[in-house]
Amino acid sequence: MTGTVPGLPDGMRRVLAVVAHPDDESFGLGGLLALLSDRGVPTAVLCFTHGEASTLHGRPGDLHTVRAGELARAAQELGVKRVELAGHPDGGLVDVPLPPLAAEVARLIGEQCPSHLLVFDSGGVTGHRDHQRATHAAQFAARRAGVAVVGWTLPLHVADRLNAEFGTSFTGPDPAECHVVAPVPRGRQCRAIACHASQSSDNPVLWRRLELLGDRE
DSSP, X not given: OOOOOTTSOTTOOSXXXXXXXXXXXXXXXXXXXXXXXXTTOOEEEEEEEOOTTOSOOOSSSOHHHHHHHHHHHHHHHHTOSEEEEEEEOTTOGGGSOHHHHHHHHHHHHHHHOOSEEEEEOTTOSSOOHHHHHHHHHHHXXXXXXXXXEEEEOOOHHHHHHHHHHHOOOOOOOOGGGSOOOOOOOHHHHHHHHHHOHHHHTTXXXXXXXXXXXXXXX
């Protein structure tokens, strides 16, 4: 039985998340995906890259393989029903033509019949060009399919605080422009994050962001 999720649009009966890297579904969208799962809303994830270019390497092994396994375990923790991991180049997603990326999204829209796509906001949240490209591909496909898109973002004061403390490039709108979803199940999200040990074991920016957000997205 699906239930209304306060702060999210009515009628979210099935959701496809489109992201660039393994861990985006947990570090960024994990609170929302866990909440949707708790409310009985089936979710799926399309991830465009294996995240092999990351500078974080908290576990031994080839990141191309390691991060694929981490994604599978994290998705299970979040209650995600299906994961599709593509093989596009990490850090080079912007160089992949938009129509083929959108076609991958469109194929899953046809197979999963989502009511909504869930993505990072159009600025990519962290400023990462791969994040932006993944979102643009999702928007392109959604327009053609007539599917609604929900963008995850950070309120401006949180983005500014992180940038001041860590020298990062987070972006975000004025809080008045955001719909707040609360409370989100941070416990489940943190368990999914822990599955990404190669990226989360030494990541103070991530933990500070969650601290600043509390139980709100």
